[in-house]
Amino acid sequence: MKRTSRDIRTANRYEVLRQIIAESPTSRQELAAATGLSLATVATLVGELLDLRMITEVGFEDSAGGRPRGLVAVNASGGALIGVDIAETYVHVELFDLALNVLARADEDMRPGESLPEQVVSHVAAAVGSVVAQAGIEGARVLGVGVSVPGQVNRDTGISEYAPNWDWHDVPLLDLLSEVIAYPLYLDNPLRAGAVAEMWFGAARGRGDAVVVNLGTGVGAGLALGGGLYRGVSNSAGEWGHTTLVLDGRLCRCGNHGCVEAYVGAPGIMLNLRELSPQSPLLHPEDQTATIDALARGVSAGDPVAVKVVRETARYVGAGIANLVNVLNPEIVVLSSWVARSLGEPLLHEVREAVGRHALPRPMAATRIVLSPIPTDPACLGAATFALEGALQSVGQRKAPSAKRAAPARAGRTAPPS
Amino acid sequence: MKRTSRDIRTANRYEVLRQIIAESPTSRQELAAATGLSLATVATLVGELLDLRMITEVGFEDSAGGRPRGLVAVNASGGALIGVDIAETYVHVELFDLALNVLARADEDMRPGESLPEQVVSHVAAAVGSVVAQAGIEGARVLGVGVSVPGQVNRDTGISEYAPNWDWHDVPLLDLLSEVIAYPLYLDNPLRAGAVAEMWFGAARGRGDAVVVNLGTGVGAGLALGGGLYRGVSNSAGEWGHTTLVLDGRLCRCGNHGCVEAYVGAPGIMLNLRELSPQSPLLHPEDQTATIDALARGVSAGDPVAVKVVRETARYVGAGIANLVNVLNPEIVVLSSWVARSLGEPLLHEVREAVGRHALPRPMAATRIVLSPIPTDPACLGAATFALEGALQSVGQRKAPSAKRAAPARAGRTAPPS
Incomplete structure (x- = not known):
């Protein structure tokens, strides 16, 4: 559990680079303020990143009477x-x-x-x-x-x-x-991956505690707690999709019954549709993407079956998110991945209502629920x-990013190391 | 969200005192190693704690050829x-x-x-x-x-x-x-409170991620994540008792349906008993403590109704804990508070079985489930x-612990500040 000074140095170097990527150009003074590291530490880490050509000096800014401050920016290329x-x-x-x-x-x-x-x-x-x-x-x-x-x-x-x-x-x-x-x-x-993307560039940026709910074929929740990615003791935290929401309910692919995923993963949504309207033309039995897209178009067109299926799905999503809100008291909940993107605002609206019905007032008042703003x-x-x-x-093992790769080259690869 | 240097100093002072309380007597060198703080910082904080008379110098220990190291211990009185x-x-x-x-x-x-x-x-x-x-x-x-x-x-x-x-x-x-x-x-x-007690003195000591499940009249989960107490954004994290386990299930006192607490809080256990055996002599309708104690004695004596009620209760506790295991991937889960203490090992045994049925294999393999070892x-x-x-x-506002209190004295109090 205890981190070595090398771990800490690597984490600090990463934190400084992350801050430069988020706010280029920036000064060492701003980096020290943003990361909580001392100016001396920041200066050393900036020097290393300059040596690695990951960042570059890009000029100076005035500092209200003091010496002009050197600015650095990420070296995109x-x-x-x-x-x-x-x-x-x-x-x-x-x-x-x-x-x-x-x-x-x-x-x-x-x-x-x-x-x-x-x-x-x-x-x-x-x-x-x-x-x-x-x-x-x-x-x-x-x-x-x-x-x-x-x-x-x-x-x-x-x-x-x-x-x-x-x-x-x-x-x-x-x-x-x-x-x-x-x-x-x-x-x-x-x-x-989704949680880190939101922390760096998305809705969780600058938020202390965030939950990123992935809605796809499988579902789960990436956790960004206390400003950092939360992994759990064996890197398997976030398996919200396999939490029980309906004890003794629908069989889940994991073998358990009543898991959140069994109701709100894409195959679960298809089953919600089939149970409501077995012959629905919205249903493409072998094609999750086509079915979810048909539901999205159906909701836009006011198709009552599509509206009802999305509402029913949102009821499960909302009760499941309320569980996360009650346990983790996050500042923000982000809906991400392809099902969330496809069903979009109508799903978000219904999910917010459902979370409001299930979560306790105090954590509910402290949280916002949004769609991922990341366009890619x-x-x-x-x-x-x-x-x-x-x-x-791996800096330290190799002197510069163009040096020898971690994995040795082998024949037949699509992308030899030049 | 950003902590000031004063916050950090207070947190470090607390961390050093906590370590001294946990391991008295100890040296500044050991404290630096245990806390990850520099020896200079530890020496300053130890000096402050000595000034406050919260700790005392208690002698020296040899340090393998080097200068003898000064030892400090908590000043219990x-x-x-x-x-x-x-x-x-x-x-x-x-x-x-x-x-x-x-x-x-x-x-x-x-x-x-x-x-x-x-x-x-x-x-x-x-x-x-x-x-x-x-x-x-x-x-x-x-x-x-x-x-x-x-x-x-x-x-x-x-x-x-x-x-x-x-x-x-x-x-x-x-x-x-x-x-x-x-x-x-x-x-x-x-x-x-329960989570901090386990972190300092109990089963969560030295564990990275721990969940302390309180089973009493109400139920909930204290979270000790990454070695620190996790509060959430508005200090209301841990409301596991009000997570939905049985969608549209039993009415809970919070107004929601199917909450964990409705099945495993002491009143919920009484209802489990009443549903199984309405006339059971184990049931003391107005007395939670008497009913739980009667169930505990009944299990010891092999009473089939008591055994069944505890098993059924453990099924709900276990499914609910499996949800925490899947989401948080903790190193340890501690069962605490008076219902857990009263029902003891037989409950623990059934809960372990039930968690094993519901949790995913990877997080399950990484976690232990124990009763709180804290005797008080x-x-x-x-x-x-x-x-x-x-x-x-409040150090800094007042020079020494015997100085003026934070709350001014008023007449009629049970314990005037002498």
């Missing part, structure tokens, strides 16, 4: 980061500069039933190869690839320990990916920040 | 702290020395229906007067009184905002108490530590 969002229905890959601007994007659809690790890996490899080619950058400039995969992951071993929607158990995903991708790889799950894929963005964090952690 | 645990069925008050040893104790029973603020305040005043008299100490040596009261409290204003089991709304409890108690008063609730009342102990924290916070 100092390297590239790749974020991979693996979901049950798609693979999204985005390539970012160091200011976390999207330079290129590739999407791959996954057909229903396409869930073998080898199939997933080949989609990821194709999309990673595509974004590097599109961006036209040298492979050597890619500092790392962050990979978000649903379910419970061991980020140290790179193993996907359990992905209920694919029935994956102990899949050595990072090993499989490293056979076809030559960049340093960092594995985590969409709950944590938050899980890609968050995964890319894990790669950035990883790149900073 | 340097002051007294009072912890008050107000529950629906009792008021417990304990007086502690600075090493947090219990010097005196007074209990008051609350009759069913005895729930007016004035009635509660008069029980507290009587018990506080009793422990000071028993301990035979000067009032001036009492550094403060921590008060734990059920429900949602605003610790800054001292208002009990909502106590569902008494139907209290916005009761100015600290003002009422300060009319009859002359010591500085600090208000919080049993969830946080954890809520009194935790409340006393809030008083200690408050006393350290």
Whole structure:
């Protein structure tokens, strides 16, 4: 549990870079004020980031009579980061500069039933190869690839320990990916990627305690508590989707009964629709995306079945979020991922009403519920920040970002290290 | 959200004192290692605590060839702290020395229906007067009184905002108490008091993420996350008792349906018993304590009704704890408060089984579920530590603990500041 001084130094370096990315240009004095670190510490860390070419000096600002202050900014072209969002229905890959601007994007659809690790890996490899080619950058400039995969992951071993929607158990995903991708790889799950994206760039920025609720095929809650990502003791916190909301209720893919996910994951929403109107034309039995999109269009058009299904779904989402509000007393709850994006404001409206009916007045009064304001894929963005964090952690092992990679090159990879 | 350097200094002083209380005698070097603070900072804080007479020099230890190291220990007789645990069925008050040893104790029973603020305040005043008299100490040596009261409290204003089991709304409890108690008063609730007690002296000591589940008339979960007490954005985190476990289920006192508390609070357990066996001699309709004690004796004696009621109750407790395990991935879950103490090992055994059926394998494998090992009342102990924290916070306003109190003396109090 105790952190070494090296851990603390890495965390501080990351915190300073994160602040520079959020507020470029900025001065060492502003960084010290924003991070709570001493000016001397900030100056040392800024020096290291300058040496790594991750940031650059960009001029001076007056300081009310004192010496002019040197300004630094992120060196956007100092390297590239790749974020991979693996979901049950798609693979999204985005390539970012160091200011976390999207330079290129590739999407791959996954057909229903396409869930073998080898199939997933080949989609990821194709999309990673595509974004590097599109961006036209040298492979050597890619500092790392962050990979978000649903379910419970061991980020140290790179193993996907359990992905209920694919029935994956102990899949050595990072090993499989490293056979076809030559960049340093960092594995985590969409709950944590989504939470970090909101903390850095989204609705949780500057908030003390935030809950980022992912609504997709699977559902869960990324937790940003006390200004930092909360992982739990074995990096599996946030499994809100598998909390019991209806004791002895509907069977969930995890084997339990009455889980939140069984009612509000995309397959659960399809079941809500089927129970209400078995022959509904909104239902595309084998296609989650088409069904959710049809529901969204139906709500816009005032289709009573669509309105009722979204209201019923929101009742479960709202009762489940009220549980999080009562336990965690967050400042903000963010609805994210593709189902939330597709159902949008009508879902948000119903969810707010439902949370209000279930949460206690005091925590309810302290919280806001919003849709994710991140225009691109938050899980890609968050995964890319894990790669950035990883790149900073490996400073010391290698002198500059263009030096030898963490993973040795192998034949047959889509993106050799130049 | 940003802490001032004064906040940080107070927090560090508290952390050092906490470590000295936990490990007396100890050296400045050991304190630096345990707290992660620099030796210079520790030396300054130790100096301040010596000046305040909260700790004393107690000799030297050899340091393997180096200079002998000075040892400090808590100055147990340097002051007294009072912890008050107000529950629906009792008021417990304990007086502690600075090493947090219990010097005196007074209990008051609350009759069913005895729930007016004035009635509660008069029980507290009587018990506080009793422990000071028993301990035979000067009032001036009492550094403060921590008060734990059920429900949602605003610790800054001292208002009990909502106590569902008494139907209290916005009761100015600290003002009422300060009319009859002359010591500085600090208000919080049993969830946080219980969590701090376990962190300092109990099963959560040295654990990164811990959940302390209070099972009493009301139920809730104190959260000790990342080594510190987690309060949420408006100090109302931990309201696990009012999370929905059975959507549209049993009516709860909070007005919602299907809350955990409706099934596992003492009145909920009585209802479990009544539903199973309406005429059971175990049931004392107006007496929670007698009914829970009868159930405990019944389980020991192998009474099938008692065994079944405890098993059924444990099913709800276990499903509810599994929700906390899945969301928070804690290292330890501690069962505390009077119902857990009374039902003891048989309840623990059934709860472990039930959590195992509901929690996901990965977080389940990382957690232990135990009964509170604290032999006295954890809520009194935790409340006393809030008083200690408050006393350290007011350092700077007053030079030494025997100086002028935070609350001015008034006539008619049970314990004038001598």
